[in-house]
Amino acid sequence: MTEPGNKSFNMMEGLPEPPAKGIYFDNNATTPVAPEVVEKMIPLLTEHFGNPSSMHSFGARAGDEVAEAREKVQALLGASQTSEIVFTGGGSESDNLAIVGTLHAKPRKKHLITTSVEHPAVLGLCRDLEKRHGYEVTYLGVDERGHLDLDELKQALREDTAIVSVMMANNETGVIFDVETVGRIVRENGSVFHVDGVQGAGKLPLDLKSSSIDLFSLSGHKLHAPKGVGALYVRKGTKIRPLIVGGHQERGRRAGTENVASIAGMGVACELAGANVTQENTMVRDLRDRLESGLLAAIGDTQANGDPDCRLPNTTNISFKFIEGEGILLLLDRVGVAASSGSACTSGSLEPSHVLRAMGLPFTLTHGSIRFSLSRYNTRDEVDYVIKALPPIIERLRLITPFNEQRATF
Numbered sequence: 001m002t003e004p005g006n007k008s009f010n011m012m013e014g015l016p017e018p019p020a021k022g023i024y025f026d027n028n029a030t031t032p033v034a035p036e037v038v039e040k041m042i043p044l045l046t047e048h049f050g051n052p053s054s055m056h057s058f059g060a061r062a063g064d065e066v067a068e069a070r071e072k073v074q075a076l077l078g079a080s081q082t083s084e085i086v087f088t089g090g091g092s093e094s095d096n097l098a099i100v101g102t103l104h105a106k107p108r109k110k111h112l113i114t115t116s117v118e119h120p121a122v123l124g125l126c127r128d129l130e131k132r133h134g135y136e137v138t139y140l141g142v143d144e145r146g147h148l149d150l151d152e153l154k155q156a157l158r159e160d161t162a163i164v165s166v167m168m169a170n171n172e173t174g175v176i177f178d179v180e181t182v183g184r185i186v187r188e189n190g191s192v193f194h195v196d197g198v199q200g201a202g203k204l205p206l207d208l209k210s211s212s213i214d215l216f217s218l219s220g221h222k223l224h225a226p227k228g229v230g231a232l233y234v235r236k237g238t239k240i241r242p243l244i245v246g247g248h249q250e251r252g253r254r255a256g257t258e259n260v261a262s263i264a265g266m267g268v269a270c271e272l273a274g275a276n277v278t279q280e281n282t283m284v285r286d287l288r289d290r291l292e293s294g295l296l297a298a299i300g301d302t303q304a305n306g307d308p309d310c311r312l313p314n315t316t317n318i319s320f321k322f323i324e325g326e327g328i329l330l331l332l333d334r335v336g337v338a339a340s341s342g343s344a345c346t347s348g349s350l351e352p353s354h355v356l357r358a359m360g361l362p363f364t365l366t367h368g369s370i371r372f373s374l375s376r377y378n379t380r381d382e383v384d385y386v387i388k389a390l391p392p393i394i395e396r397l398r399l400i401t402p403f404n405e406q407r408a409t410f
């Protein structure tokens, strides 16, 4: 390979040609729709297109499909009854319905608690509630492994705490929170407990009926259903006000004609996810572990982030010191591999991941972090390809990086 100073230096020289079919390791962002889900949906978009509220057989068929999907979502979540499932337009809407719906049902309570590592669907909403609606929000911190301090939670709870919202598993690191213990503490205080379960559902076994969780968000496109469909579990007896008011759909908790095909597709996806949870915990975990250990062994100055013993089976978040995640992603994409970085490119500046910052990681590690998130559709050959393709990419980027210690005078 030519040196960076040389005119003929070419970042791509010697890197492998991308495989014909791209390698997708970004399943925490979105997943491919399962063929069984597509098969379910097509007739509902073509032949059986009725409105579930209509009084004819087209409507009845559509209504049956929604009812069947509700049963499948109930089964995946381990809810005690189908009436506890409200279909929504995705994870963000479910989170908003849970939090705002609870606040509106408890107008005298003006305090809520969440964590500093939530998805923007919750964090953005909480900031808006503080800034524009006069609510007070406590953001719980995490330790260097990504875990909450339960004493901090106990101290933060107040008489006027309407709701506590904590994610089941972190979308960037995969770290799993002990929502069961959190729920017991929240319940003792008499507050409502919401879990953003978008990354946990389908990857971890669930039994909501015997948990202390009152509200649980789910998103179709994270478990091989289409985008724009989701669900909120509302424990029987938990009061929420609707965000979308109008018709009587979803027992008055979410007005609007149901997205029948996507709901039915999500039902099938939940059924498949339930059947695949064991596979997720063995085959996908093995692939993830092979990828992680292969990369850590092949590339120096790297570390895996988040508690290694308490993570989603499909996720690894690796920091490559001294380089920017975006550079890695661009070159990975050129060799046919899709992954993701925690940094967000906002107004021209690269903001490092709020999750890794909350865990106290230094600048050199937050900037070069990459998340690989796998699914049951990934293979060992794909993992081995990445273990081979990534080391020369990192080597090249480190030659030109302004963060490199050896190049600190840049």
Ligand SMILES: Cc1ncc(COP(=O)(O)O)c(C=O)c1O
Binding pocket: 028, 029, 089, 090, 091, 092, 093, 095, 119, 121, 167, 169, 170, 171, 196, 198, 199, 219, 220, 221, 228, 230
């Ligand atoms: C933890 C978590 N919550 C909520 C969401 C938002 O879900 P949706 O994209 O369906 O709105 C995501 C999406 O990445 C997520 O990872």
